[in-house]
């Protein structure tokens with residue numbers, strides 16, 4: 359039997375999955391993925407995330423504005439997001455953060471939007487999913503000022519070194535490891551994956567991007583979180599079952615997914631009755 363896993367960062371609402379979304383979700387289930395967190399990156403994708411989660415018992419949603427799209431976020435967007443995050447099956451605000459690597463939005467605008475969305479999270483009592491590329495210290499400063507440690511916070515697709523990981527851990531954040539950990543040259547991320555304490559580690563695919571090593575260049579999908587888990591278990595020198603159990607429990611704790619006994623440390627609640635698929 360496959361070990362129960364949670365893929366904490368997917369983008370299944372994208373057009374790249376239009377042709378075979380249902381099959382992708384079924385394949386994930388067969389690979390042991392008991393829950394997927396579909397992460398919004400602008401208002402439209404946040405709405406699609408909520409819609410997808412309403413139709414699939416294994417999919418949950420987050421709503422947010424990625425720093426790339428911060429420049430498009432007018433004042434009305436924040437009210438609409440504040441409304442959207444109150445929908446059932448929305449478990450976090452994200453992805454939010456700073457991207458000083460591609461700089462697709464002006465940096466001052468990225469920071470302003472990041473702060474405003476932390477506010478949305480605080481008012482909704484939700485944790486945050488954080489994107490950080492080339493802005494480690496600036497991201498830490500905004501998160502610290504916004505009290506992210508108390509809200510619950512995950513540094514998604516962690517890209518820093520062990521020193522930065524320690525700074526994040528000291529502030530109470532979770533660290534999520536993606537398929538990059540399977541790339542032999544990703545030395546820093548592999549070290550972080552080996553050393554993060556058991557109670558702060560999460561797994562993700564960030565699909566359709568970042569496929570694990572053997573599939574590089576192809577579309578990624580949630581079933582591949584099993585390959586991420588295998589690599590991380592090897593790096594930590596633990597059994598896959600143990601790694602699956604602890605990362606699944608961490609995902610349940612951070613995102614407030616109810617723990618039930620039958621799946622071991624974590625079992626997700628049944629989907630309440632909702633509108634039928636169209």
Ligand code: NI
Nearest residue numbers: 367397453564
């Ligand atoms: Ni993402």
